[in-house]
Every structure is written in structure tokens, then in C-alpha cells.
Amino acid sequence: xxxxxxxxxxxxxxxxxxxxxxxxxxxxxxxxxxxxxxxxxxxxxxxxxxxxxxxxxxxxxxxxxxxxxxxxxxxxxxxxxxxxxxxxxxxxxxxxxxxxxxx
Amino acid sequence: xxxxxxxxxxxxxxxxxxxxxxxxxxxxxxxxxxxxxxxxxxxxxxxxxxxxxxxxxxxxxxxxxxxxxxxxxxxxxxxxxxxxxxxxxxxxxxxxxxxxxxx
Amino acid sequence: xxxxxxxxxxxxxxxxxxxxxxxxxxxxxxxxxxxxxxxxxxxxxxxxxxxxxxxxxxxxxxxxxxxxxxxxxxxxxxxxxxxxxxxxxxxxxxxxxxxxxxx
Amino acid sequence: xxxxxxxxxxxxxxxxxxxxxxxxxxxxxxxxxxxxxxxxxxxxxxxxxxxxxxxxxxxxxxxxxxxxxxxxxxxxxxxxxxxxxxxxxxxxxxxxxxxxxxx
Numbered sequence: 001x002x003x004x005x006x007x008x009x010x011x012x013x014x015x016x017x018x019x020x021x022x023x024x025x026x027x028x029x030x031x032x033x034x035x036x037x038x039x040x041x042x043x044x045x046x047x048x049x050x051x052x053x054x055x056x057x058x059x060x061x062x063x064x065x066x067x068x069x070x071x072x073x074x075x076x077x078x079x080x081x082x083x084x085x086x087x088x089x090x091x092x093x094x095x096x097x098x099x100x101x102x103x
Numbered sequence: 104x105x106x107x108x109x110x111x112x113x114x115x116x117x118x119x120x121x122x123x124x125x126x127x128x129x130x131x132x133x134x135x136x137x138x139x140x141x142x143x144x145x146x147x148x149x150x151x152x153x154x155x156x157x158x159x160x161x162x163x164x165x166x167x168x169x170x171x172x173x174x175x176x177x178x179x180x181x182x183x184x185x186x187x188x189x190x191x192x193x194x195x196x197x198x199x200x201x202x203x204x205x206x
Numbered sequence: 207x208x209x210x211x212x213x214x215x216x217x218x219x220x221x222x223x224x225x226x227x228x229x230x231x232x233x234x235x236x237x238x239x240x241x242x243x244x245x246x247x248x249x250x251x252x253x254x255x256x257x258x259x260x261x262x263x264x265x266x267x268x269x270x271x272x273x274x275x276x277x278x279x280x281x282x283x284x285x286x287x288x289x290x291x292x293x294x295x296x297x298x299x300x301x302x303x304x305x306x307x308x309x
Numbered sequence: 310x311x312x313x314x315x316x317x318x319x320x321x322x323x324x325x326x327x328x329x330x331x332x333x334x335x336x337x338x339x340x341x342x343x344x345x346x347x348x349x350x351x352x353x354x355x356x357x358x359x360x361x362x363x364x365x366x367x368x369x370x371x372x373x374x375x376x377x378x379x380x381x382x383x384x385x386x387x388x389x390x391x392x393x394x395x396x397x398x399x400x401x402x403x404x405x406x407x408x409x410x411x412x
Contacts, residue, residue, distance in 0.1 A: 016388075020405060022402060023405040037348065040313060053156060069181065070180075074179075093332050103347040107246060109245070119377055122302050130303060140309060141296055143291060144250055176281060205236075281382045286377045
């Protein structure tokens with residue numbers, strides 16, 4: 001079972017620029033053993049349910065130390081009998097299309 | 104700390120009508136002790152992090168017994184020093200507006 | 207074709223409490239002719255594509271007058287040959303379950 | 310004003326594998342003039358409001374020709390006085406962290 005999760009988490013009470021808080025979370029993610037891929041609007045993680053939500057909870061606990069209001073969105077695509085989908089989903093689409101895409 | 108979570112979870116491999124699977128999850132939610140509110144596009148839960156994600160994980164485990172591919176989205180609004188927000192957020196908005204809204 | 211859209215839109219540069227800005231958007235929504243339903247985490251609209259996105263764009267333009275950074279999420283469930291789903295989706299689930307739910 | 314939009318759109322009535330339908334949409338996106346970046350869970354577009362939603366509407370109209378039920382999510386980060394954020398948001402985070410990240 002591959003749990004593919006894209007999530008983003010931001011403080012709502014720290015003004016317009018929130019990169020300091022997002023960078024701290026990326027440090028937690030990069031230091032976990034869970035495979036990830038960073039995008040302009042969020043980070044994708046792949047693992048089983050507990051691995052993925054373990055990392056997200058750590059990020060939440062870190063941000064909650066400094067911030068009074070936090071907004072977070074998580075989107076999941078869970079599929080049996082598949083793994084390595086951080087890269088294989090895009091490769092499959094390029095194969096269907098017969099051309100390379102911006103990524 | 105109030106963790107307000109709206110989530111929706113659907114099988115992607117069971118055809119156009121998925122109400123049987125959604126109804127099973129609502130049974131899990133209604134039987135938990137976590138306050139909830141149902142809407143046309145998802146269910147809102149309020150609790151602490153572990154309560155809320157405990158219920159969502161139970162829903163996932165039930166659906167994964169029958170379905171090979173599951174799509175889920177979770178949106179969180181987490182705020183210190185507040186609770187009862189399943190109803191108070193809307194009441195606050197009606198007060199600011201000075202009129203009642205469809206809900 | 208029924209386009210059911212749940213959306214939420216918040217400024218990111220106006221501090222922890224954003225109800226003033228959300229209330230303005232609800233006024234735009236309530237004054238449009240598009241059926242809506244308010245929830246703790248967002249507002250559901252139902253109509254055709256242009257009706258729904260016309261309202262959301264108006265909300266964006268109003269908020270962009272005062273705010274330098276805006277976060278918005280939109281979730282769509284689009285289905286042919288159905289309408290009235292702001293209420294019928296929940297009614298159908300209650301019928302499958304044989305019990306009433308919190309809403 | 311930079312409207313950064315990540316979106317994903319899938320049929321719900323076409324079975325577990327939906328890459329044929331997603332690939333068609335990517336063709337529409339790649340052939341538009343709107344800058345984009347593909348990720349495992351969605352595609353990011355950057356432009357003004359009408360450019361971005363013009364492309365998303367084209368994708369919807371193409372998919373609606375073959376599919377009776379469509380699920381779509383759109384997440385927006387809109388910011389005044391910025392552009393080129395498909396690449397600059399990640400570069401900024403790497404600069405804050407002082408290390409490169411998986412992308």
C-alpha cells in the first residue's frame with residue numbers, strides 16, 4: 001500500500017512572509033527517513049499511513065510552539081500494490097503522452 | 104488548542120456512486136466521541152490532533168478493506184485558546200455581518 | 207451538470223483573526239443568486255461552472271483590494287444529471303445509514 | 310500579482326487507473342502559454358486569475374465530454390508584487406535552510 005500525501009502547513013498569525021516556519025518543517029521532513037519531493041505549493045511524502053502522519057505531526061508540533069493559528073491542507077492518493085510513485089506517476093504520464101513535461 | 108479538520112474520503116475504483124462507502128465512514132465518525140458536523144463536501148471534526156487523526160485513520164482502515172485506490176483531502180484550522188468552533192465560527196461571522204446565513 | 211464547489215479564502219497578511227474579510231465575502235455570496243451553504247471550514251456553492259467561478263472571482267477581487275497575500279482552496283464535485291446536491295447528498299447518506307447525522 | 314494555483318482533476322467513474330484522462334489535461338496545459346510545473350499530486354500554474362482559470366476550465370470541458378463525475382481540487386497562493394514563484398519559492402527555502410532539497 002502506497003500512501004502518497006501532499007501537504008502544506010503555514011502560520012496564519014506571523015505576517016505575509018512565512019518562509020522561516022516552512023523551512024523548519026522542511027528540515028524535519030528532510031531528516032526523516034520518509035521519501036519526499038518538494039513543489040511550489042507543498043511537499044509530497046510517500047510511505048505507509050503511520051510514517052507519513054508521523055512526519056506531519058512532528059511538523060505540527062514544531063510550528064505550534066511559536067504560532068497561535070496554523071492552516072494546513074493534506075491531499076492523499078492511496079493505492080494498493082504500488083510504490084515509488086513520487087517519480088513513477090509523472091513518468092507514466094510522459095509515457096502516455098509521448099513527450100516530456102516541465103517538472 | 105482546537106484542531107478543526109474537514110475531511111472527505113472516497114474510493115476511486117468503485118464507480119460513480121460511492122455513498123455506500125461514505126456512509127460506513129459516517130458511522131465510524133458518529134460512533135466516535137469526537138464532535139462532528141456534516142456538510143455536502145465533507146465532514147468537520149473538532150478535537151485535539153490525536154483524537155481527530157485517530158478517527159480519520161479508522162475511516163481509512165475500513166475503506167482500505169474493500170477498495171484498491173482511495174482519494175482523501177483534509178483541511179485543518181488549528182487555533183490556540185479556542186474551542187467549540189464547529190458552531191462558533193459561523194455565529195461570529197453572522198454577528199459581524201448582522202444577518203443570518205444559509206447553513 | 208451540477209458543479210458543487212466548496213471554497214475558503216483568507217488573507218495571510220492580516221493577523222490571526224480574519225473574520226472581517228471572510229464576512230465581506232459571505233456578503234457577496236449571499237447577494238449572488240447562486241445557492242450556497244455555509245460550514246465551519248468553507249462555503250459550498252452549486253451552479254454551473256461560470257456561475258460558481260464568477261462568485262469566487264468576485265470574492266477574490268474584493269479581498270485583493272486590501273490584502274497583499276491571499277490563500278484559497280476550492281474543492282469540486284461535478285456530476286451530470288444531478289442537481290440540488292447542497293441538501294440531497296446528506297439526505298442520501300442518512301437514508302443509506304437509516305439514521306440522522308449532525309449537520 | 311502572481312496567482313499560483315496547484316490543481317488536480319480526475320474522473321470518478323472510470324475505474325482505478327485514470328492516467329489517460331490526466332494525460333489529456335496535461336496536453337492542454339503544456340500547449341497553453343501559462344507557465345506550469347508538474348508534481349506527483351497535481352500541476353502548478355502561474356499567471357493572472359483569468360489565465361489560470363482559463364486553462365483549468367478548458368481541462369474541465371475536455372474531461373466532461375467523456376466522464377459523468379469529476380473530482381477536482383485547486384489550491385491558490387496569490388501574492389502582490391511577486392512573480393516567477395514556480396521556481397523562486399523553493400529557491401528561497403533552500404537559501405533559508407542552507408541546503409538543497411529533493412524536488
